[in-house]
Amino acid sequence: MRIAALLLVALTIPSLAGSFPLFSDTLDLDTGTYRFIKFRITPDMAESTFISGEFFTEPLPTKLEFILLTELDYRRGWECRGDIDTLGFVYAESGSLVIEVPDFGDFVLVVSNRGNTGPVILIADFFVSYSGSGITYDSLPFGLTLLMSILAIGVVLAAVLLTIKRRPFSKG
Secondary structure, three states: OHHHHHHHHHHHOOOOOEEEEEEEEEEEEOOOOEEEEEEEEOHHHOOOEEEEEEEEEEOOOOOEEEEEEEHHHHHHHHHOOOOOOOOEEEEEOOEEEEEEEOOOEEEEEEEEOOOOOOOEEEEEEEEEEEOOOOOOOOOHHHHHHHHHHHHHHHHHHHHHHHHHHHOOOOOO
């Protein structure tokens, strides 16, 4: 399983169009607790999107749960105790992590220490990689520039017409 995950990461890295760091830190997880990491995927990042990286747990060997949810499912399931739909799940000890992010939107990666009998320290470096452009086109600046240009031309034409209208004509 680890070899397949490493091969998947090795094959996807050359074709990546972009990535951003998701988490690079240390977490202390007591028995039966969890932490969550929120992130957003825009529509331009939604092609072949993966969470990947390396993590280490102390004491060795200790397994942790990594659960990918939409933010809505996180709120519904973890805060209100409603039904949830998990998008990805990995239960692993130290090594690499690869979870596919299926679409765009707001997501939560839950790191859970359920099932262990003692506290765990997680040292992780995760990032989100995607093959989309990651650049969102915003037509607002162009629209504002066009609007201001039209208004400026209108003001100049109005000033010229008012000047011509008020200027006395002399027959000479």
